[in-house]
Amino acid sequence: MPQSAVNILRHVFGYEDFRFHQADIIDQLAQGRDVVALMPTGGGKSLCYQIPALMRPGVAIIVSPLIALMQDQVSALLQNGVKAAYLNSSLDGEQAAQVEQQLLSAELDLLYVAPERLLTERFLDLLSRSQLALFAIDEAHCVSQWGHDFRPEYIQLSILHERFPDIPRIALTATADATTQKEIIQRLGLQQAKVFISSFDRPNICYRITQNSGNARDELLRFIRNEHQGDAGIVYCLSRKRVEQIAEYLSSKGMQALPYHAGLSASVRQQNQQRFINEDGIIMVATIAFGMGIDKPDVRFVAHLNLPKSLEAYYQETGRAGRDGLPATAWMNYGLQDVIMLQQMMQNSESDEQHKRVERSKLDAMLGFCEITDCRRQALLEYFGEPLPQPCGNCDTCMEPVETWDATRAAQKALSCVHRTGQRFGVNYLIDVLTGKDMDRIRQFGHDKLSVFGIGDELNNKQWRTLFRQLIARNLLSVDVEGHGSLRLSEACRPVLRGEQTLMLRKDILKQKTTAKQRKSKTFVSDNDVPLWEALRECRMRLAKENQLPPYQIFHDATLMAMVENQPQTHEQMRRISGVGDHKLELYGDDFLSVIQEYAGQHKPSATETVAETIQLFKVGMSVEAIAAQRNLTATTIYGHLSKGIETDELELADVVALEPEKINRIQDMLLEQGEDAVKLKPVFDALDKEVEYGVLRCIRAALIRA
Numbered sequence: 001m002p003q004s005a006v007n008i009l010r011h012v013f014g015y016e017d018f019r020f021h022q023a024d025i026i027d028q029l030a031q032g033r034d035v036v037a038l039m040p041t042g043g044g045k046s047l048c049y050q051i052p053a054l055m056r057p058g059v060a061i062i063v064s065p066l067i068a069l070m071q072d073q074v075s076a077l078l079q080n081g082v083k084a085a086y087l088n089s090s091l092d093g094e095q096a097a098q099v100e101q102q103l104l105s106a107e108l109d110l111l112y113v114a115p116e117r118l119l120t121e122r123f124l125d126l127l128s129r130s131q132l133a134l135f136a137i138d139e140a141h142c143v144s145q146w147g148h149d150f151r152p153e154y155i156q157l158s159i160l161h162e163r164f165p166d167i168p169r170i171a172l173t174a175t176a177d178a179t180t181q182k183e184i185i186q187r188l189g190l191q192q193a194k195v196f197i198s199s200f201d202r203p204n205i206c207y208r209i210t211q212n213s214g215n216a217r218d219e220l221l222r223f224i225r226n227e228h229q230g231d232a233g234i235v236y237c238l239s240r241k242r243v244e245q246i247a248e249y250l251s252s253k254g255m256q257a258l259p260y261h262a263g264l265s266a267s268v269r270q271q272n273q274q275r276f277i278n279e280d281g282i283i284m285v286a287t288i289a290f291g292m293g294i295d296k297p298d299v300r301f302v303a304h305l306n307l308p309k310s311l312e313a314y315y316q317e318t319g320r321a322g323r324d325g326l327p328a329t330a331w332m333n334y335g336l337q338d339v340i341m342l343q344q345m346m347q348n349s350e351s352d353e354q355h356k357r358v359e360r361s362k363l364d365a366m367l368g369f370c371e372i373t374d375c376r377r378q379a380l381l382e383y384f385g386e387p388l389p390q391p392c393g394n395c396d397t398c399m400e401p402v403e404t405w406d407a408t409r410a411a412q413k414a415l416s417c418v419h420r421t422g423q424r425f426g427v428n429y430l431i432d433v434l435t436g437k438d439m440d441r442i443r444q445f446g447h448d449k450l451s452v453f454g455i456g457d458e459l460n461n462k463q464w465r466t467l468f469r470q471l472i473a474r475n476l477l478s479v480d481v482e483g484h485g486s487l488r489l490s491e492a493c494r495p496v497l498r499g500e501q502t503l504m505l506r507k508d509i510l511k512q513k514t515t516a517k518q519r520k521s522k523t524f525v526s527d528n529d530v531p532l533w534e535a536l537r538e539c540r541m542r543l544a545k546e547n548q549l550p551p552y553q554i555f556h557d558a559t560l561m562a563m564v565e566n567q568p569q570t571h572e573q574m575r576r577i578s579g580v581g582d583h584k585l586e587l588y589g590d591d592f593l594s595v596i597q598e599y600a601g602q603h604k605p606s607a608t609e610t611v612a613e614t615i616q617l618f619k620v621g622m623s624v625e626a627i628a629a630q631r632n633l634t635a636t637t638i639y640g641h642l643s644k645g646i647e648t649d650e651l652e653l654a655d656v657v658a659l660e661p662e663k664i665n666r667i668q669d670m671l672l673e674q675g676e677d678a679v680k681l682k683p684v685f686d687a688l689d690k691e692v693e694y695g696v697l698r699c700i701r702a703a704l705i706r707a
């Protein structure tokens with residue numbers, strides 16, 4: 001008797017409910033109809049065909065272009081007790097023959113196969129002698145000739161429909177745009193298929209872009225240390241050399257960082273990739289060659305040390321973070337140099353004019369995204385045609401609203417400097433002229449006589465660089481084709497020069513230091529639970545090694561977190577944890593239960609511990625509000641905890657309290673007026689018209705006690 005979809009979801013995969021369109025898609029396929037499914041990375045595409053594969057009689061054939069992904073999926077299915085296998089070039093003749101035998105004797109529920117093998121007459125013949133449940137065409141955007149993953153064999157997959165007209169098909173992709181969607185339908189003959197499009201938002205990814213203020217390497221290090229110490233992550237760099245440098249640098253700072261680029265031998269690449277997948281907390285420093293076919297769910301950050309060339313690329317690359325749905329960060333650092341270099345690369349590219357225009361407008365969109373002053377997620381989704389009504393609250397501009405300044409006059413000066421010096425010079429020279437540097441070179445050209453010489457002392461060097469970057473990013477200036485980096489005026493600068501357009505720009509350089517606070521903690525569990533969390537992870541690592549599996553195939557982080565939260569004591573309770581299906585319960589349930597039992601009852605938080613926990617969370621960068629929310633306490637209580645940290649010198653008052661120094665001084669004077677012990681807060685609270693809350697006052701008082 002066929003099982004119901006929900007039953008399979010719960011017992012085989014251990015999940016409680018379907019997500020998004022999963023239930024409808026499964027229903028369509030189970031009834032023998034075709035489907036096209038567009039879902040973001042991590043959206044849960046696999047279950048859409050895996051469950052109908054188990055509901056329908058026969059074997060499901062999954063076409064997949066990526067060997068690593070096939071192996072990963074098959075191994076995950078075996079863990080859940082599902083009969084699955086793959087056929088690709090990694091198997092020798094004997095192994096392949098064995099799988100074919102399994103296919104013919106109906107021993108498989110799912111068979112993953114590479115397209116080139118599927119299309120052989122021999123294999124098609126094997127299929128015609130088997131009972132088939134369905135065809136799933138994964139990474140279906142590979143049929144698109146315009147896309148970057150085009151694979152000619154994919155076009156021939158239309159043969160499946162011709163040969164096996166009664167077998168339902170599903171085409172899946174994480175590529176969102178309408179052109180690709182049309183191509184998939186047309187080329188695979190899926191006109192009658194029901195199309196399901198999910199939201200492409202990845203709410204768990206926090207988007208952040210920082211402007212390079214001189215040293216990207218150190219900023220990367222600080223970012224990882226403050227927010228992702230010990231986490232798995234990917235750092236993208238443009239060149240092989242840079243990959244090597246950054247990997248070495250991070251390693252020298254005690255991190256586990258490995259390089260990955262096309263210049264390394266296949267065996268080194270393979271080895272590094274395996275370590276990234278099989279160990280905890282490895283940072284892969286890579287060119288964009290890395291990432292395709294990596295299905296690691298617990299990548300906690302993706303960092304870009306250069307600008308991707310389009311928002312499509314940015315979305316795809318950052319999308320490799322947080323597939324498991326837990327918080328993850330997409331961090332990027334970019335500067336003037338990136339902007340200039342990308343423009344030059346584009347202008348010198350071999351493409352024809354039409355392609356260049358397309359590339360150019362994609363780069364413009366990317367640059368616009370970097371310089372934006374509103375919610376990044378709104379802009380990103382808008383670009384993909386999916387407007388988000390509210391700012392997201394989980395990107396840098398939402399968490400820390402950007403200040404803007406009226407840069408019209410400064411821009412006019414910069415633009416006329418370009419004009420007066422003949423549109424033949426690069427940024428550094430232009431800034432030297434604007435700031436009136438005493439230099440032979442300037443005198444030789446007679447530029448010290450120009451009206452623009454030395455008119456720019458309202459900004460310093462860095463600030464001018466920022467301004468130039470923004471002018472180029474907004475296309476008011478363009479970079480020369482010859483590659484010397486000289487700047488030219490473009491049509492779009494006229495209204496600004498003539499004073500018809502005001503230019504409001506990001507004020508990034510002008511406020512550099514404020515950002516350390518209000519970051520999310522990297523730990524998912526509260527401090528008290530860390531020992532249990534670590535013990536569960538250790539148990540997982542041991543089992544992973546024993547079974548030669550990546551840890552996430554034993555259980556995902558989300559599943560371990562649920563164990564920490566619920567501390568199941570019995571098989572029945574363990575079975576209710578999300579991600580624990582029947583088969584895994586049998587395989588691993590007892591191991592994890594004994595860890596939890598050993599730990600239970602050992603731990604009760606004391607008063608000092610609760611203070612220490614708050615201080616620790618604050619130190620890793622969480623805001624008072626965030627700590628309060630996470631710990632389910634009020635902000636006043638949290639400030640109270642922090643005031644203890646100030647008393648003991650563990651924290652600086654200025655880090656905790658954001659008031660102006662003068663105001664703090666005034667409050668301290670008011671407290672001191674009370675005499676020696678300065679204990680009473682209420683009079684001060686009242687005198688300040690209740691504007692400064694008690695918690696903050698307590699912190700200010702703590703600083704006095706310490707002094």
Ligand code: ADP
Nearest residue numbers: 015017018019040041042043044045046047323
């Ligand atoms: P995609 O292929 O779309 O990138 P996956 O199929 O790998 O995504 O699913 C992403 C993660 O979400 C996997 O770890 C998967 O087990 C999990 N998942 C999928 N569907 C559900 C569900 N209904 N409930 C809970 N977790 C789910």
Ligand code: ZN
Nearest residue numbers: 375392395398
């Ligand atoms: Zn936002």
